Amino acid sequence: MVQRSAQAEWQGKLEGGRGTMKLGSGAFEGSYSYQTRFGEAPGTNPEELIAAAHAGCFSMALAAELGQAGFMPERIHTKASVTLEKSGGGFAITRIALDTEAHIPDIDERLFQEHADSAKRNCPVSRALAGTTITLNARLI
DSSP states (O other): OOOOOEEEEEESOTTTOEEEEEETTSSOEEEEEHHHHHSOOSSOOHHHHHHHHHHHHHHHHHHHHHHHTTOOOSEEEEEEEEEEEEETTEEEEEEEEEEEEEEOTTOOHHHHHHHHHHHHHHSHHHHHTTTSEEEEEEEEO
């Protein structure tokens, strides 16, 4: 079993407060606020970190799928876009769009799409976020 951690601290009210988030590994620490989450101020936010986790997880899952099928991916680049919308009395992550491009020698388009779709369904982050609509646009380059 592998266990990972992160921590966050918030000070003050929602709109005027501020906080920091830090990965357990120490690889990242960033500030966040109401404006970094709901506006365009510099800093990070929980949704951006979810997007990074999902892009990384999907890329690794696709590499694993392809490797098990005998293909050697040279490059898999994935961007994840997380949509946060007002929902009822609060907010909800309503959609995650995965956009990936991959260079995999000797694979045809149909087989690539099958493996990409399987990776989308089966990566651990996709499974954890199963209540959210997750779309995939996968391209061979």
